[in-house]
Amino acid sequence: MIATTKIRSLIFALLLFHLAAPPPLVCHASDQLQPTDQNYCHDPATWADWESLLEKHPGDTQIRYLYGLRIGLCEMVRRNELTIDQAQRLFEEQRSAVMQGMAEEREGELGTQNII
Numbered sequence: 001m002i003a004t005t006k007i008r009s010l011i012f013a014l015l016l017f018h019l020a021a022p023p024p025l026v027c028h029a030s031d032q033l034q035p036t037d038q039n040y041c042h043d044p045a046t047w048a049d050w051e052s053l054l055e056k057h058p059g060d061t062q063i064r065y066l067y068g069l070r071i072g073l074c075e076m077v078r079r080n081e082l083t084i085d086q087a088q089r090l091f092e093e094q095r096s097a098v099m100q101g102m103a104e105e106r107e108g109e110l111g112t113q114n115i116i
Contacts, residue, residue: 039084041074062098069094 040046050067057063073087082090 039089041070041077056114062102066091066095066098 050070052083053063056069069091073082073091077084077087
């Protein structure tokens with residue numbers, strides 16, 4: 001059971017990193033790294049990846065939470081209530097919080113395993 005949970009957590013983490021990684025960085029003449037202004041809300045491949053992830057993990061509330069957040073943030077960008085950069089930062093903050101929670105849960109499971 002714990003091995004299955006570890007594998008599931010690892011796959012989930014890798015998929016989230018792939019799907020929701022911070023925007024690509026580009027180097028400017030000033031050598032400062034800046035996020036691109038690419039709007040991933042209009043990227044059909046990214047939406048297809050999310051749909052696939054939801055199909056593969058229909059009961060995973062963390063994936064559904066991040067997907068719902070993405071939908072809402074994209075809508076706010078569409079309405080000009082948030083900039084793309086603001087939406088990307090908000091999503092990344094929440095994705096990081098989910099990942100942190102998963103790591104803490106995994107540590108708790110490992111601690112329980114060591115006790116037994």
